[in-house]
Structure formats: structure tokens, C-alpha cells
Amino acid sequence: MKIHKEGRRILFFTLLALLAVNLLLLQFNRPAETFNRIFVGASLVAFLILLQFFRSPARRLFTHEDLIIAPADGKVVVIENVHESEYFDDMRKQISIFMSPINVHITRNPISGVVRYFKYHPGNYLVAWHPKSSTKNERTTVVVESEVGPFVLFRQIAGAMARRIVWYVNEGDEVSQGEEFGFIKFGSRVDIFVPIDTEVKVQIGEKVKGGQTIIAQLKV
Template structure:
């Protein structure tokens, strides 16, 4: 399935590519025409691959109730960059455990809510586009911040961060909305990063270098 953010892009791109191929057929040599055609086909297939939106398994909320704790799922596909204690100074104003997830251009770029609850804070920040795996990118780059107060009363902050290739953050989250774990909250185009800030008492289930799947991989438990 193609994500809705990709449909207009794929349509415009296909039209432009067809026009260029037609002109190259009449104006350029056969070799250059074939080269351009093959290159555009490969490039277009990559764009289709990038905007894929695979169906994810619905999350079972009864799991948390049965085990008397709250589980947090990964908000993005990608690789764990860091798991470290930090001071979150935008909204929570306290020490947290930050899990950073890097999304390469080959990962699914749909972002999903890591927990169910109510959105209490949403803010978009303009910024730079330095390489997303650098620590300074968290606050210097273009980014958006969302805070959800979970059904168990925990406040979970997560942040979409644009990278060197990523030039557009799409955010669907709206303040005061009631949301469900695993549902989409946004999309970042062409490489990026997501940081999630958890309470210090959280039990972390992932480590640096591990690959995670958005909406499915449990990355933490928060004891009741």
C-alpha cells in the first residue's frame, strides 16, 4: 500500500519523467535515451518503495492491563542510535531516558503513536537540516514535539526531527485529541530521526544498534 503523502509526489514525478523520456527519445542519442529511461525507472521504483505503508499488527491493550504496567512501542522504523539519560527542557522539564531512532531512506517513514492517551502538547519548530544522527540535530534541526498523557497517567514526549535529506515533516497530531497506540501521527520525507523521552523508572527493552518496527516493537515498560 502507498502512503497518502506519496500519491501526489508519485503522480507529479511520473509525469515529469515521462516528458523527459519523450524529449530524450527525439532529441538525444539512442544510448542516452536508454540510459535516462533505465535511470528513471529505477529511481521511480525507489520512490514507490520509500512511500510504502505496510499494514501493522493492531496492538493489544489488554497486555498492559494484565501485567499491571504500561508498554511503549517504537514510534518509527529504524535503528536505535542512543539510549541515554537527558534533561528534557521543552515541556517535561525533568530528567528522562531518551531513545533515539534513526530512519534511513530505506526504512518505512510512517510515524506511529507509542502509547494510547490524550495529546496535551503539540509544537512545530523551524530549524536547520544537519545530519540526523548528530546529537545537536535534536533541537537545532527542523522538528516537531508531541506530548501524550497516557491512559495510566504517564507523560510521554516524542519528537520528529528532520535530517540532511529530510525536507518536510508532516504532522497529524492535534492537541486534546484522544489517540490509540500504533495509529499514525505523522510522516517525514527522505531520512530522519525520532526521539522519545521516557520516565527514569522505565524498563528499557532495546539497546544501541538494534532495529525496531514502528507500532510493533516494544521498546520499554513503565511500572505502575
């Protein structure tokens, strides 16, 4: 299993800390043998959970110029028409994907094109499914002019557990559909805003895979 670069340092120091604590317990807490065994088991489980969170599975990416591909693994929690105020200042169709701690947390470009706008917003850490998390939480906003014309906006949104968003794009960059544009550490959400006449291909509650699941089709 490949480990994402964002997790290697965290995993290394976590492993060192767990090993140190367990060795100290085994050395100086020998009478409490049962407790020591339980702690060793709990440490192993905790490390394996952290390890799977930072996994980076191989993906056969699906690409097509007028299709919007899921930017992340998770569950579709919002499909609605909303007023997008940060960039478009008009009505857009919003599709939101909630990423639980057990999902792969790599975020991918939902479409190919040129980054016309990028901004990082510090903010709160409301639970990721809270309606105001899209505008109140720590987040990034990326707007890409697609190869077929329409502009697509997408946001990485931190959740109650996520305390760090990482991004790899800047204004003016050319991006390719399915490639990584960032990583969100622990539970989080990604919102996509597309033109109102975009045809949505998923339903509320549907589970999607980043870089593979078609979530919408642009009108061109």
C-alpha cells in the same frame, strides 16, 4: 503495495516529469541511443526508489497500555538519561530511532492517551544522527498522558534530506497506540522521552518496526 497518501501527489508529478523527459530524448536525441537507454533505466530505478519510500505496508499492531511501542521503523541509535528542557525540565530517559531513506517513514503513536502538548519548531537540517538535531532541527514535539498515568514525549526530527514534517495530532486529541500521528519525508529521526525508571527493552543498534516492536515498559 499500498502507497501512503503523502506520496501520491509527489509520485504522480514525478512520473509525469520522467515520462516527458524520456519522450523528448527519444524524439530529439535519437542518435544517442545508448545514452537514451541508460537514462530510461536510471529513470525507472529512481522512480522505484521513490515508490518504496512512500510505501505503507499493512501492520498487525501490538497494543498494551503500559508498553511503549516503536513509533517508527529504523535503528535504535541513542539510549541515555538526559535533561529534557522543552516540557518536563527534568531528567528523562531518551530513546532515539534513526530512519534511513529505505525505511517506512510513517510515524505512529507509541502509547495510547491524551495529547497534553504539541508544538512545531522550524529549524535547521543537520544530519539526523547529530547530537544537536533533537533541539536544532525542524521538528515537532508531542506529549501524551498515557492511560496508566506517566507522560511520554516524542519528537519527529527532520534530517539533512528531510525537508517536510507532517503531523495529524493536536492538543486535546485522544490518540491510540500504533495509529499514525505523522509522516517525515526522507531521512529522519524520532526521539522518545520517558520517565527515568522506565525499563528499556531494546539495545543500541537494534532494528525496530513501528507499531510492533516493544521498546520500553512504564513503571505503574
